[in-house]
Amino acid sequence: MAISLHLQFSLIPARLPQIRPSSLIRCGESEFDAKVFRHNFMRRKDYNRTGYGHKDQSLKRMGDKYASDNLMQKLKENGKEYRWGDVTLKLGEDYGFCWGVERSVRIAYEARHQFPDRTNWLTDEIIHNPTVNQTLGEMGVKIIPVKEGKKQYDLVAKGDVVVLSAFGAPVQEMMLLTQKNVEIVDTTCPWVAKVWHSVEKHKKAEYASIIHGKYAHEETIATASFAGTYLIVKNIKEATYLCDYILGGALDGSSSTKEAFLEKFKFAVSEGFDPDKDLERVGIANQTTMLKGETEEFGKLVENSMMRRYGVENISNHFISAKTTCDAAQARQDATLKLVDDKEVDLMLVIGGWNSSNTSSLQVIAEERGVSSYWIDSEKRIGPGNRITHKLMHGELVEKEEWVPKGPITIAITAGASTPDKDIEDILAKVFEIKRHQE
Ligand code: SF4
Incomplete structure (x- = not known):
C-alpha cells in the first residue's frame, strides 16, 4: 500500500494517552484506513503471527519454567481442594495462564529459537507478569527501553526481530516498524x-x-x-x-x-x-x-x-x-465470585502482576465482597517471617504482619490470566513455611 507518511515517530511516547492516528496519517487526500493498513501489514513477508515450527520445544521450555508438577497437580487431581496440616486450599475453577497468554509467550519463545543471532525486542512487556518478563529477558529478549517517557526506537536496527505483545500495538508503532524493515512477530491475542x-x-x-x-x-x-x-x-x-x-x-x-x-x-x-x-x-x-x-x-x-x-x-x-x-477473563472472574461466596474461606490470595488489569478485576471482586484478600505478584512479597506486602484494588501497597493466622485456616486462591502455575506454587510454599513455624 502506498502510504504517504508524515508521522513524527520520535514523538510517539511509551504510553500514548492521546492517540490521533487519523489526524497524523493521510493517504493522499483520503483519511488513513487503519484496517487496510493492518491487512497489508499482516501480509508482509517478514511478518509472523503463528510461530516458526518450534511449538513443541517452546511449550516444553515453558513447562520447565512455569509449570508446577507437584502441589498444583495435587490440587487439580483433588477437585481443586487440598489439605496440608492445618491448611485447606481451595483453588478457583479457572485460574492462571489463559490460552491467549500461553500462545503469546510460546510465539515469543519460538521467535527466539528461530533467530538466536539477531537482536530480539519486545515492544512492551509481553504480558503483565514479572516472572515471564524476567525469563524472556534472561533469554536475551529485550524490551525497547523508554527514556524521558519515549520509547528508544532508534536502538532498533534493520533486521532485528520485534515482538508485539499480547496486548497488541498501536497503529503508529506498527507503521514505524514497517519503515524499519524488521522481522515482526505479532503475538496480539485474537480477543x-x-x-x-x-x-x-x-x-x-x-x-x-x-x-x-x-x-x-x-x-x-x-x-x-x-x-x-x-x-x-x-x-x-x-x-x-x-x-x-x-x-x-x-x-x-x-x-x-x-x-x-x-x-x-x-x-x-x-x-x-x-x-x-x-x-x-x-x-x-x-x-x-x-x-x-x-x-x-x-x-x-x-x-x-x-x-x-x-x-x-x-x-x-x-x-x-x-x-x-474475553471468555478467559470472565471465567476467572466467575471462579473468584464462587470462592468469595464460600463461607469456609478465611482469606484469599489473588495472584498476578500488579500491573495486570485482569488480576485487578479479581481483587475488586474480593474487596467488594469484604473477603480478606492479598494481591501479590510473587513469593518475594511474603516475608521475612509472617509478613506480606500486598496491593489493594485502588493501587495502595499495604504491609501486614501476622497475616497468616494460627490454627486451622482455609485459603482460597485465584490467579490472573497471566499467572504461571509456578508462581502460585512458590507462594503456597511460603505459606506452608509460615505454618510450619507456628507449630
Ligand atoms: S485474558 Fe483474554 S484477551 Fe487477555 S490474553 Fe487471555 S484470552 Fe487474550
Missing part, C-alpha cells in the same frame, strides 16, 4: 483484535466508540488507535457522568458544561472530540479484561440514556454494542 474490529465497525458506520477501559493501558491504547472518534471511560462513576451529560443533567441534576466534560476526559478522547456532536451516535467497546458485571452495567447505562434521549424506536440509529469481553 484483542476482535475489539479492534468492533471499533473499526463503529468508525465505518460513523459512530463514536465509547471504550470501557483504562486510557493508559497498552491494550486500550492500541484499540483507540484503530477507532475513529472515541471516548475512554474507566468505571461506572465516569459512565454516570457521561450519561448525565447525554441527558442534560437528568440523571442527578448536575449536568456538566462542555468545557468541564472535555477537561475531565482530556487524556481519554480523540482529537477534536465534541461531546455535543459525537455523543449522538455511539458504539460500545471494551478492554477485554474489565470486570464483566461492570462492562454489562456500563453498556446498559449508556443504552438506556440513549433511549431516553432519542426514543426507544430510534435506538438502533444511535447505539450499537457487541460482546467483546
Whole structure:
C-alpha cells in the first residue's frame, strides 16, 4: 500500500494517552484506513503471527519454567481442594495462564529459537507478569527501553526481530516498524483484535466508540488507535457522568458544561472530540479484561440514556454494542465470585502482576465482597517471617504482619490470566513455611 507518511515517530511516547492516528496519517487526500493498513501489514513477508515450527520445544521450555508438577497437580487431581496440616486450599475453577497468554509467550519463545543471532525486542512487556518478563529477558529478549517517557526506537536496527505483545500495538508503532524493515512477530491475542474490529465497525458506520477501559493501558491504547472518534471511560462513576451529560443533567441534576466534560476526559478522547456532536451516535467497546458485571452495567447505562434521549424506536440509529469481553477473563472472574461466596474461606490470595488489569478485576471482586484478600505478584512479597506486602484494588501497597493466622485456616486462591502455575506454587510454599513455624 502506498502510504504517504508524515508521522513524527520520535514523538510517539511509551504510553500514548492521546492517540490521533487519523489526524497524523493521510493517504493522499483520503483519511488513513487503519484496517487496510493492518491487512497489508499482516501480509508482509517478514511478518509472523503463528510461530516458526518450534511449538513443541517452546511449550516444553515453558513447562520447565512455569509449570508446577507437584502441589498444583495435587490440587487439580483433588477437585481443586487440598489439605496440608492445618491448611485447606481451595483453588478457583479457572485460574492462571489463559490460552491467549500461553500462545503469546510460546510465539515469543519460538521467535527466539528461530533467530538466536539477531537482536530480539519486545515492544512492551509481553504480558503483565514479572516472572515471564524476567525469563524472556534472561533469554536475551529485550524490551525497547523508554527514556524521558519515549520509547528508544532508534536502538532498533534493520533486521532485528520485534515482538508485539499480547496486548497488541498501536497503529503508529506498527507503521514505524514497517519503515524499519524488521522481522515482526505479532503475538496480539485474537480477543484483542476482535475489539479492534468492533471499533473499526463503529468508525465505518460513523459512530463514536465509547471504550470501557483504562486510557493508559497498552491494550486500550492500541484499540483507540484503530477507532475513529472515541471516548475512554474507566468505571461506572465516569459512565454516570457521561450519561448525565447525554441527558442534560437528568440523571442527578448536575449536568456538566462542555468545557468541564472535555477537561475531565482530556487524556481519554480523540482529537477534536465534541461531546455535543459525537455523543449522538455511539458504539460500545471494551478492554477485554474489565470486570464483566461492570462492562454489562456500563453498556446498559449508556443504552438506556440513549433511549431516553432519542426514543426507544430510534435506538438502533444511535447505539450499537457487541460482546467483546474475553471468555478467559470472565471465567476467572466467575471462579473468584464462587470462592468469595464460600463461607469456609478465611482469606484469599489473588495472584498476578500488579500491573495486570485482569488480576485487578479479581481483587475488586474480593474487596467488594469484604473477603480478606492479598494481591501479590510473587513469593518475594511474603516475608521475612509472617509478613506480606500486598496491593489493594485502588493501587495502595499495604504491609501486614501476622497475616497468616494460627490454627486451622482455609485459603482460597485465584490467579490472573497471566499467572504461571509456578508462581502460585512458590507462594503456597511460603505459606506452608509460615505454618510450619507456628507449630
Ligand atoms: S485474558 Fe483474554 S484477551 Fe487477555 S490474553 Fe487471555 S484470552 Fe487474550
